[in-house]
Amino acid sequence: MNLNYEKQAVGDINNDPILLSIGAVTGEVSLRITKKIQCHPIYLQVASHFNSEKLFFYFQRCVALEVRPYIEQLFIESRYGKINDNTRSGRKEISIPSYGIFSLFKEICQNDEIPICQRFREGLIDRKYREMRGMGKRLIGKWNRLWNTYNFANESKIDVKIAVHFAEGIDLQRRCDIVWLPNSGIDYKHILVYFDHRNVFGKPIPDYVIKELDEMGIQWVAIEKGMVCGREYEYWEPPRTPAPKWLRALKARASDPVGKWIVWYARKLQREVYFWKSFYQTFNVKLLFLPNEADSEGIAQGIAFDIMGEEGGFVIGKQRSEVLRDPLSMLAGVHTKDIVFIWNCGAEKYFKREYNYTQAQVVTGYPNDMNFFNRNVDMRNVRRQLNDKGVKFIIALFDNVFFPKLRDSYEVERFYHGFLNWILKDNTLGIVIKPKKPKLLKQLTGILPLLDKAKATGRCILFDKDISQLTYDAARIADMSVGIKISSAVTEVVIAGCRGIHYYDSLPRWNDYYKWGYEKLVFDDLDRMIDAIKKYKENPAGHQDLGNWTPYLHLLDPFRDGRAGERMGTYLRQCLEGFLQGLHRDDVLTRVNNRYAEKWGQDKVADMRKYC
Secondary structure, eight states: OOOOSSOBOOOOTTOOOBOOOHHHHHHHHHHHHHHHHTTSHHHHHHHHHSOOTTHHHHHHHHHHHHHHHHHHHHHHHHHHTTTTOOSOOSOOOEEEESSTTHHHHHHHHOOSSSOEEEEEOOOHHHHHHHHHHHHHHHHHHHHHHHHOOOOOTTSOSSSOEEEEEOSSOSOTTSSOTTTTOTTSOOOGGGEEEEEOSOSSSOSSBOHHHHHHHHHHTOEEEESSTTOBTTOTTOOOOOOOOOOOHHHHHHHHHOOSHHHHHHHHHHHHHHHHHHHHHHHHHHHTEEEEEEOOOSOHHHHHHHHHHHHTGGGOOEEEEEOOSOOTTSOGGGGTTTTOSSEEEESSGGGGGGGOTTTOOOSEEEEOOOTTTTHHHHOOOOOHHHHHHHHHTTOOEEEEEEOOOOOTTSHHHHHHHHHHHHHHHHHHHOTTEEEEEOOSOHHHHTTOTTTHHHHHHHHHTTOEEEOOSOTTOOHHHHHTTOSEEEEESSOHHHHHHHHTTOOEEEEOTTOOTTOHHHHHHBTTTEESOHHHHHHHHHHHHHOGGGGTTTTOOGGGHHHHOSOOSSOHHHHHHHHHHHHHHHHHTTOOHHHHHHHHHHHHHHHHOGGGEEEGGGGO
């Protein structure tokens, strides 16, 4: 089946084709490939040994990670294959590997305009390097185990644990991993924070973080070497065990590229499942809170609970970003967790199958909303600094993740150009820029000279150094916030009570925002948006609808009371209590869901087990 990488109709109410993102196509392609894999005899054997409905989603995520670079190439070539290139005629062909699942990729993605050719194999050197690297890691691990004197045997088996992946930190004044802990009623002895390399600091973890955890009475453990400064060998890992016989037998039976690919990832999954099952049993973990998304290891962590049967627990996550307005396939594998805390009732359909597996979706509101009420960072000095320069009107700008080689980077540059040119012409305008990724902003070479000129006026401030600064910090001193595409940053500050506008040049007509307030809340024309903001600047009373989300706030966050973290924490505490009372996990989930629904409303809990 051919895919048109330029445009694809996706249920637009006006039957207008819309531009699908790379993420959406990747999700759709990975779903189709995984459905084909699901029928392979080797996969059926693997499925018989992993008793979990999450297995399909694990493989789907692995497929997505492998095919995405080639889908990016197809997008680039489909849009720019003939631009600025007079030396070739027609479109360039895309070369893909001839091993693994790429024969299925070619079958699904073949396009007459852009030939897809399987030309290269995994080289002998690459294969041997990968094998030697794996052997080296195993030898190093064995050596470390021989000399690692740190003893975890004294870890309490009595206290059931909520394990928390340290990803965003523990500072409650910003996005953090324990936003649910205050006012939850959870005894800190039941919390275990674990460290690996996937965190905001990298490694090693700063000393002050360890000190804060120790002072709070929260246990911690590193699961990788070198994660804690001065305690490089204080880390946990399970005892070494050989691959199971069934997996070794399966490897010998696999003869075709797809079968070998399945076996390779099955071996990887088996190691991950063994690791996390051992972790749960060692530390008596029943709840695992994962702040991160789109991670195949997170799915493996859930499978480890599943194979433990009624002795298992739940992997729990939270919605981090705005999801209501994207194609479903954008979110493939992003929220395959047992329980997900979501912002509003409208998000429920986005975490349904065939792209994700959840058992319960719980509407708590925007998870970091307590910062809207308790934020102690004083931004008045920033506003005063701008006012001293003659500024009468302030705009907060939020960009988005973009691909430097694709059209969206051009749109981000146009976005910034429009506002930076305005500030250089209007001495009463101030701009505060909060980039999503400061490093990406530096890649927009077309705007850097203009940005330097704007900063030189003293009326343009860039929040790019202090990681503790939030989008809300910029928005609360601004008269209007503007974000590119459907911006999570704008949605967050709108929930906080600020005015905000989304700029999305390829706005789908089926989008709710389009129906709620086209050219009021969302624009698809940059010049018309800037003109509208100028009119509001000159006469706010005459343009009160611009950026005003009041009629729709209950659809973005039905609570908006600063208690989302408390609701999350209460839910987690009640799960914990159920396990402490010896309930089976299905009974725990049913009881906690019923209690939450009684308190906050039946529409605030979606029990997804009915879709099983």
